[in-house]
Amino acid sequence: MRLRVNGREMEVDAPPMTRLLDVLRIHCELPGTKEGCGEGECGACTVLLDGEPVCACLVPAAHAESAEVTTIEGLGGEHPLQRAFAEHGAAQCGICTPGMIMAALALPPSPTLDDVRVALAGNICRCTGYHAIYRAILRA
Amino acid sequence: MRTAAASLDLVRPRSVDDALRSIADDPSLAPIAGCTDVFVGLNAGTFAGTRFLDLWPLEELREIGIRNGAISIGALATHTAIQESPAVVSRVPILAAACREIGGAQIQNRGTLGGNVANGSPAGDTLPVLAVAEAVVVLRSATQERRIPFTSFFTGYRQTVRRPDELIVAFELPPLDQVQWFRKVGTRAAQAISKVVMAVVGGERPRVAVGSVAPTVIRCTRTEAALAGGATFDEASRIVESEVQPIDDLRSTADYRRRVCGNLLRRFGTETQR
Ligand SMILES: Cc1cc2nc3c(=O)[nH]c(=O)nc-3n(C[C@H](O)[C@H](O)[C@H](O)COP(=O)(O)OP(=O)(O)OC[C@H]3O[C@@H](n4cnc5c(N)ncnc54)[C@H](O)[C@@H]3O)c2cc1C
Ligand code: FES
Ligand code: FES
Numbered sequence: 001m002r003l004r005v006n007g008r009e010m011e012v013d014a015p016p017m018t019r020l021l022d023v024l025r026i027h028c029e030l031p032g033t034k035e036g037c038g039e040g041e042c043g044a045c046t047v048l049l050d051g052e053p054v055c056a057c058l059v060p061a062a063h064a065e066s067a068e069v070t071t072i073e074g075l076g077g078e079h080p081l082q083r084a085f086a087e088h089g090a091a092q093c094g095i096c097t098p099g100m101i102m103a104a105l106a107l108p109p110s111p112t113l114d115d116v117r118v119a120l121a122g123n124i125c126r127c128t129g130y131h132a133i134y135r136a137i138l139r140a
Numbered sequence: 141m142r143t144a145a146a147s148l149d150l151v152r153p154r155s156v157d158d159a160l161r162s163i164a165d166d167p168s169l170a171p172i173a174g175c176t177d178v179f180v181g182l183n184a185g186t187f188a189g190t191r192f193l194d195l196w197p198l199e200e201l202r203e204i205g206i207r208n209g210a211i212s213i214g215a216l217a218t219h220t221a222i223q224e225s226p227a228v229v230s231r232v233p234i235l236a237a238a239c240r241e242i243g244g245a246q247i248q249n250r251g252t253l254g255g256n257v258a259n260g261s262p263a264g265d266t267l268p269v270l271a272v273a274e275a276v277v278v279l280r281s282a283t284q285e286r287r288i289p290f291t292s293f294f295t296g297y298r299q300t301v302r303r304p305d306e307l308i309v310a311f312e313l314p315p316l317d318q319v320q321w322f323r324k325v326g327t328r329a330a331q332a333i334s335k336v337v338m339a340v341v342g343g344e345r346p347r348v349a350v351g352s353v354a355p356t357v358i359r360c361t362r363t364e365a366a367l368a369g370g371a372t373f374d375e376a377s378r379i380v381e382s383e384v385q386p387i388d389d390l391r392s393t394a395d396y397r398r399r400v401c402g403n404l405l406r407r408f409g410t411e412t413q414r
Pocket of ligand 2: 039040044046056057
């Protein structure tokens, strides 16, 4: 099947009900997207599907066909959110970080703290705590 | 994923008619929409089906519009699309409110109204709203269309009147002129399954529906009759507490749920100042 990931056309040989998470990590060799719970609860696997945050562990590969997929690798490493997470100590083990950043990408410009809380309500962090994460996003 | 993806088949229809033909030929096909329930089951290895029918690309099932005075919401409308629909927000704000409390943004972007109803969890947050709005479930097969009042749709725990060759195509909600109210009680706002979820419509024909307190969402008809007959909210609260049949489970106890039902109804009374 043909996919468009981070602006690049890719041809992968995966059954249509494969999780998009596995297509990205295994078939596309893009391991930046993480697996936490595998059941939609933690948000670690968040990617953008046609610009909207979704849990890649709950998306069949078939639904990504002819859609635009963006993963953390697509941000290139120097994105303002990536820098802000590093500068404000918003990552410890880092498992939740790619998902947090991908969810934050859907925020409007100059979001309020409330906007950030709502946008990240589906993302769980077990080590950093949310204050540093919110601070990084508000200052990015 | 515990279920091997290679063992799963996906039929990908090009239109709703095409989908209805496929499911008529093979009623063992399980429809999939946003997959936020189906993939949880597949990931856990608890979903029995191996053959699926993909509804997600069927744009005709996403439409939200007004038809003969009723608001018609396609089965594939996502919780995000429903919150963003001006027709829903102006006519049935409690439906937008229920969708806002389903999971987080990632779940709302994929989860659909049809999936929430077809999944049939007694904790489904949109169900009490559809029950008090007296919604009609539009079921279609290759040969006919049936319109089922929402309150007759569920027949037991996760049991519905949907036949294996039917799809839910839409929900129709008649105009609601009376005051409407919704409240979900869970551990936290996002990503928490309801302990109790209640929707109420006021006016001369009051309607009260509660989720998570019985095998299916229920309309509390004795409470409704008492309110219609002029009972105070204290009296009605005692009736609702006796009318619900909650159980103890890992999220909450039956006693707590009963008490919350009474308190929520009193809260409806004070917040809407009848
Ligand atoms: C992390 C997380 C949090 C959640 N939080 C909540 C919550 O707070 N409140 C809540 O109510 N739910 C919640 N859910 C459950 C779920 O998101 C909703 O029930 C959602 O609306 C399901 O829609 P879907 O399109 O993803 O359904 P799918 O998973 O695609 O399908 C669900 C079921 O419905 C059937 N189906 C789907 N569409 C049709 C149709 N048109 N006709 C016939 N059958 C159909 C499928 O065969 C399947 O059995 C949560 C799920 C997750 C993973
Ligand atoms: S791994 Fe997908 S939400 Fe946790
Ligand atoms: S940094 Fe470890 S889970 Fe968030």
